[in-house]
Amino acid sequence: MEFTRGNGMGNTSLHWRYAVKQFDATRKIPADDWNDIEESLVLTPSSFGLQPWKFIVVTSPDIKEQLQGASWNQTQPRDCSHMIAFAALKQVTEEYVDSFLQSVCDGRGVSMDTLAMYRQILLGFLKNQEGKHFEWATNQVYIALGQVMAVAASMRIDACPMEGIVRSEYDRILGLDGSQYGTVVGCALGYRHTDDKYALAKKVRFSRQHVIEYRE
Template sequence: MNTITRKQLLDQLNWRYATKQFDPTRKISTEDWNTLEEALVLSPSSVGLQPWSFLVIDDPELRARLQPASYGQSQIVDASHLVVFTTKFDLSEADVDAHVANVAKVRGVSVEDLTGLKGMAMGIVTGRSETERRDWAFNQTYIALGNLLTSAALLGIDACPMEGFSREEYDKILGLTEQGLASAAVVTLGYRSAEDKYATAPKVRFGRKEIVRHL
């Protein structure tokens, strides 16, 4: 199995930052973008339920409509790619059945063999209120967001995770509610502008001794 070195990993994580200004003339190659989409698909989730949908906004006019709902932030229109992370806001037993059926198909086992998995997944759906299910789904979506940011950094692609947008307006513009979805976060990806002063700013983090504890 091919692996990157420890130094390569830390170098890329130190290199990445929340890009404030993208170079609108530079686009992510089709090959790299396909890799990032596959990375999204491979994102982990609790019990494997994957309570999400990732919307890649390719239409420039649609991105222009989303910019005012993003408090005018330039990344929305300047970045090579824009991804809206959405969650299924009210998971149902049907979602669990679909997941279990897919696991059975992919792994070549019967649905009956997956009784334990189904029971755990049903506990999430039937053992929580609608608000609790929604919060759970939102939290799961952030796992995928982190996975995308790290994957992009390893490919030398800049990204900016964004919560500075009106979820209500995004849901309306994209027609998400009718699809049983709710916007959770936005990520813009591309290549940093030479004029972005934050690109060379020192990375600010608390030290490892301050935030990592061994018990």
């Protein structure tokens, strides 16, 4: 198997990014830049446009330190500028669907009657997914995770996606116990520390030929 970093005219921000192991705790993301990060979360595409998620942003030093303990004691949650917990909706109810459709009506200036067929499609899909709503919503959350990391890289803001977390502990710390949402994954954002040796490590990936196949 061949591993390669790629040496063409690729996306330099994606070559620049890596999963930061050590953040510079003294550096904070400026408010204007963070606003753009938040916008990227809001604009994330989702199946049917249903947006079955919640993004919990943590900047409190005390809470971030608690999250370190719930992250196998990895230091990224403690030292990053902003820690995001990506939570998925456990059950997508008819009321939630109607709330979403009302937002469509308000945003596009249409009546609910024009969305009657779409509403039936949504409810039919969710009925077929009964008992699997959280699993489906979890898949949607990962779209948001990928989008925010790509946007952050384009802004030269570092990120570290974190599945090495105790979800139930995140729920407890962040007050999600008993709510409609459950933690799925975390992402620490900020700026790499100059001592993080992984910043200079060569990025290795399978070659394009290995991972991409065409059917022509």
